[in-house]
Amino acid sequence: MGKWLGQSKNCDICQEGLHPFANKHWFVDGKTSIGSGPWALMCARCFEIYGTGLGTGKGQKYDADTMEKIEG
Template sequence: MPIKFNPEQIQQFKLQARIHSRSSGSSRTSELDQIANQHGFESWALLMKHAGPETQTNASSLDQFADIVRGNEFATYFSPAPTKCDMCRKDLSDEKYFVDAVIRNSTTWACMCEKCFNELGAGIAWGEGQLYQNQRNSRWLMVGGFPPIAP
């Protein structure tokens, strides 16, 4: 197992996940986790911790799941706006994202900060979890985990 993954490898993994999720109907999150499993990691988030420094920026690990354009078109906001992570009680007001998701190996849903979601969340997909972006006006716009598009 390589200790570091370069940007080209990370992009190739993401492309593989996108292609396979479209052909199989599974979520991109589960496909990324499968790729991580193939390389000896429990989840995609843990694999990304082993990405080389050139792939690690100040960007959120959740940026890859955010579709801002579709979010603005869909215009769905979480209401009432959560103020704290249900798991660690961290204040969410200065966070870029939170995820309303199923807790892994459970049927319980929770509003989670990024750290708790990476450790405990089932995924970002319809029926697994929705990603919300902070609009800085006490509103949280859904930017991931949309319902399926009707054919």
């Protein structure tokens, strides 16, 4: 499916590490609901607040431990 190859290990929104939230060990590279919808690297918590979904044109979900793409 693919693997996250980016350098950043922090959420673009809260600036925290791509930490687990509510036992969710994943992060999303995706479109946000902020303003005109810029893309961001989001921890699970910020994705639940600002994410617009997964799939083509929306975002991809990655396992925070293995960095493997798991959805989208």
